[in-house]
Amino acid sequence: MAVTMNDVARAAGVSLKTVSNVLNDYEFIRPATKQRVQDAIAELGYEANLTARSLRSGKTRMLGLVLSDLSAPYYAELASRLMKAAAQRGYRVLVEQSDAVADVELNALQGPFRQLTDGLLFTPLIIDAEAIAARLGKKPLVMLGEHILDPRFDLVTMKNEEAAAALTAHLLAAGRRRVAVIGARPEESTGSPGLRLNGYRKALEQAGVPFDPALIAPCEWRRDNGAAAVAALLDRGVKFDAVFGLNDVLALGAMHELLIRGVRVPDEVAVAGFDDIDEARFASPSLTTVSPGMEEIAERSIALLLDRIEGQETNSQGVHVEAGFQLKIRESAP
Amino acid sequence: MAVTMNDVARAAGVSLKTVSNVLNDYEFIRPATKQRVQDAIAELGYEANLTARSLRSGKTRMLGLVLSDLSAPYYAELASRLMKAAAQRGYRVLVEQSDAVADVELNALQGPFRQLTDGLLFTPLIIDAEAIAARLGKKPLVMLGEHILDPRFDLVTMKNEEAAAALTAHLLAAGRRRVAVIGARPEESTGSPGLRLNGYRKALEQAGVPFDPALIAPCEWRRDNGAAAVAALLDRGVKFDAVFGLNDVLALGAMHELLIRGVRVPDEVAVAGFDDIDEARFASPSLTTVSPGMEEIAERSIALLLDRIEGQETNSQGVHVEAGFQLKIRESAP
DNA sequence: CCCATCTTCTGCAACGATGTATGCCAGGAA
């Protein structure tokens, strides 16, 4: 049996409640008493029972993080940073992988997962704003990413459109005229794919380069899809002098396929991505991409969520945070 | 306020305990009673309070996973798989990043983290078997990786030595004679670095190739270290015709540095890694490496841990599981 | 010197579930 507050109280010769008061930094305790309690705690090796504390207080000091797949490098890096930011403020992060399955996303909002956490960092990929609003409990929820743009929700995001435009502009400035886009979802205008595609189109327009739908390759955001999409373009005989992978793994998959087929990067085809995962710097050739301020996203989303949880932030409208971005010009698209 | 078992009991016209009995599949309940309770549960939208259940039962249905850094691709993929395997059996995984800091590893063994979980999957990097044994509570602990090989502990591992030997043999069979090793920790003979280096040495011996300490480059297991280590070798004028990165990110970092400097891979220098992370297949050139059976490691470590937790496995000695491996011969070292 | 206020500490109830012990009823055995 573990040591309880009762044991400590007995050892220190005070009431159980006084022990509780010492632990919770209650103001009015004589230094001598406090010392005796602390000595007893140290001597017995007492550790507070978090489960009991949670039951009583209704707080778990855990944050939920819902994302599609932790093994995707961008999410892995984000999760790692979020966990560190949370740990600094005394919280833990419990991760749930949705695999982009609607049911899992829905259950994360109201099921046991929600119960275990004081607040949620949510990256919805499938379900829409109404589904979320309908299941919105009393616990704070901060959205990550840009599938949902709704004034009701708190949101921490990146400058997708601007960044994609800047990256595309860079490709065009280098003389590229036919920039293929890998990973688009043309039917959606929101979400990272939609916004990044918008940025791309705006940059084209700005430069007076016509938009060619043949250059747009829709696919899921995985490495092998990036490779397959480029293969399909080549096989179809589509001509292009640059590839914009809507995220880094797509771009890297695409680059791999190009190199396999003897297409020189960047001489014949430039390649650019989005996310600046660690791998991008060390790819061969190294990958030109957008660094979306992940550090800032992690810090600010934790800060916002904790402000909500601890009642600092009371704006009933959603707070929207946009992190800054940086172009990382590397060998694949100088 | 959330719906409690009491509310359900009232609605169904039974006692609170009967509701509990229905939820826990108690044998002797009249079908009619059971039905009434279930209807009430459905109607009120009752959900069991996991915190209360944990307090009463002493179980959390969470597993702890301690690793150094979730953003490392190997760990990210492993964590993802472990979480899926756990989810299938009704458990969640709570991750703790140790950053290879001794205090964090120690606290994971006995602090609040331990309390929150029913069992631990532990990848110790710093602390030794005695430190672990001294802090071993009653809750099950399964070690992952091979820093610790101790008959007292359960352990799920990969065939480091054999696999490294097989990989090295492959390089030698292709005619390579000076194989540099990146990421060794020559002072340690246990742990992944030590075992993999052993395998390397055995393969050399087997082939009658002399061991040259000048080819051994110690460093931390990060991409940039792999690049730096190769840079240092080249700058020192050390001659080599192959590089064995003790894990994939090291090999990829090394390969990047080689290519930057105009060294052709694999023509001049072959490169091989260890782990077979997703990225290895799509690197350019694609990376020859060892697939250490991560799927199997994930499945079996969860199975073993849950057997311990649920009392199926009662062997008081540690159970040791070794997953199989597969050589993945790709372009970087055909 | 008395009452009000402040400081310090205490006891009780409650958070929401489960384990143990037990009660009650029906049916079969004695």
Add this chain to the structure above:
DNA sequence: TTCCTGGCATACATCGTTGCAGAAGATGGG
């Protein structure tokens, strides 16, 4: 009829903590 057994439901205590209310002693102003 009486006793026993098995099926079914219940009451109470309990897990370890914190909120609330209040008691007892110290302090201070008039």
